[in-house]
Amino acid sequence: MNLAAANNQSLADFSTVLIYSAMAVYVLAFLGHIAEWTFGSRSKVARTASALSPRRRSVVAPEVRAKATAGAAGAEQGGGTAVLDRPKVVTRSAGARPDVPDGPGAAAGDAQGDLYGTIALALTVLAFLVHAAGVLTRALSVQRVPWANMYEFSTTFSMVAVASYLGFVVAKKNVRWIGLPLVTTVLLDLGLATTVLYAESDQLPPALDSYWLVIHVSLAIFCGALLYLGTVGTVLYLFRDRYEVKLEEGRQPGAFATSVLERLPSAASLDKFAYRINAAVFPFWTFTIVAGAIWAESAWGRYWGWDPKEVWSFITWAAYACYLHARATAGWKGRKAAYLALAAFSCYLFNYYGVNFLFSGQHSYAGVD
Template sequence: MNLATAANENLADISNVLIYSAMAVYTLAFLAHIAEWVFGSRSRVARTAAALTEPAAAAGSGSAPVTVRTGGKGGGAAVAERPRVVTRSVTGARDVPDGPGAAGDDEQGDLYGRIAVSLTVLAFLVHAGGVVARALSVERAPWGNMYEFSTTFSAVAVGAYLVLLASGKPVRWIGLPLVTTVLLDLGLAVTVLYTASDQLVPALHSYWLWIHVSCAIISGAVFYLGAVGTLLYLFRDRYEAKLAVPQGPQPGAFASSVLERLPSAASLDKFAYRINAVIFPLWTFTIIAGAIWAEAAWGRYWGWDPKEVWSFITWVAYACYLHARATAGWKGRKAAYLALIAFACFLFNYYGVNIFITGKHSYAGV
């Protein structure tokens, strides 16, 4: 039998239709998330920060007297001094469920948020159906080339986000950047990276394809969520720092309208660290599993292939980040920069190595 003609074209076509349909529903979810951010309530942390940093205009430069009524017999009025407004940083604010997804007193914003999540769930189901149909069309794991890896990667990222939501985590703020990047990822997949449904090259016919590549996809998808949290942390931290110094330059109206709807910088920083720390062992196992597969396929565990090298570089970068978090002098923004560098290494390992560098892992299909 000619393996090149073994693919089920009907199922492959169904997969393509489902992927395009998922993109349409993701677009509706994107619009609903935009509506939530526009009409949703301000972050409780942001409101607290604004109250703390608001100049005491009525009090002037000193303390103004305040009349306090006292109860009881012959209760009169006691005069007390209004305390000066004290400013402080909110960078260490308590981890509270604020921002989009916890609109609280804003029913309109919360309604748009619920619609956005519902559409995201629907899009994910259609998206996952497209991935499964692709797998059935060739009766193998649906990640044998860059197109299949990309569609599966974005599906897993959305799935991880929905799992966090279902577990009660206040992470609806991830929805907008997540849906935006998923649309970009799928758009790139169907236009630039698309590869017709076909069988694998002989070297990939192994059960390690299910183990090694699936672990790489899950690790990358969760690292992506951590990168989103880290990037938003940097913006939010700078925003809070400006609020803490009312005499200095203040954030613009547009920046405030966006950043005040995010959780506190402390919450974002904690989220990113926990996500990266939890998934790092799986990335370690991914590299080990790849080495075992390499020995079975090519007779050596390590051959300094570009994909192997950049996988290890990514591992080292994340290891440095996690170590930095345990080092007093490298917390906060410095550690965040390391996390973004580590995720950039992951992206280059996927796009750069597959497209621009030739090696034993050159199965991109582009």
């Protein structure tokens, strides 16, 4: 082995160490998010959710209600018109906890929850930096973009997903609720990448050695990362919506559901978040498929060949097109639209995992034996 090859192997090994180190810090961030959601009685996440919830129950104070009833009865008996004071209405959010009083105790819980949340966010930033360093050193070890096989694609995909989340945070968007499911999924993704999908660093196959690799695959990673965030919003919307419905119907959700779901934004906000992401990403996913067709013509002399990867890319595109069309024309909102969005993202996941493992074709570059 010459000196250059030895240096490249050292970089590849160092990249693996950095990915494992990032996983360790992500575990700490995961524990921080758990602490924020568990020990913070009314964390920043909970307060924001209460402020955003459109489903609010108006609770009129009993003494005011009694006074109003008596006044109305007297007016009816006397045949006159009673002028009543405007009732004082106490509004309680669908997500507010009636068992947590206001005052010093609640303030202490707020500070505690915010402290855990700040620590979790700081650890997520640190883990992302180590993660990005691992992806960069992998690229330097082979002197190319680091997404030529499933291992490299997976590590880059999760890195972009975290970067997107942190971008929303920097833009001061209400996305703290994404932190826990995001870090959990990133740990699963990196665990799968380092155990099942790992491949030694190597040079590109001739068909992949093209500038279209940068355009086509980078777009696929970017779209997938954002679609994942939209899917998180969709899944949490389904749980939050059921929680709000139970409250509207006067049914009391379980203690665990209450402690978790009250910290989410309202169902309407989650639904809007998911829809906006899916609608914004769809044109980029369309261009991803077009770029892949152009690359296919350059590499294999045809734009479309009904390869399994091509077919499932189109199926994913069609599924998201149905979702957007249903919301725009058929008025599908809420749970029906959410199920369509989940089906569409399932197509994306199958296009990545299922096609690579179950089918063989011209896109068989998974790097997994």
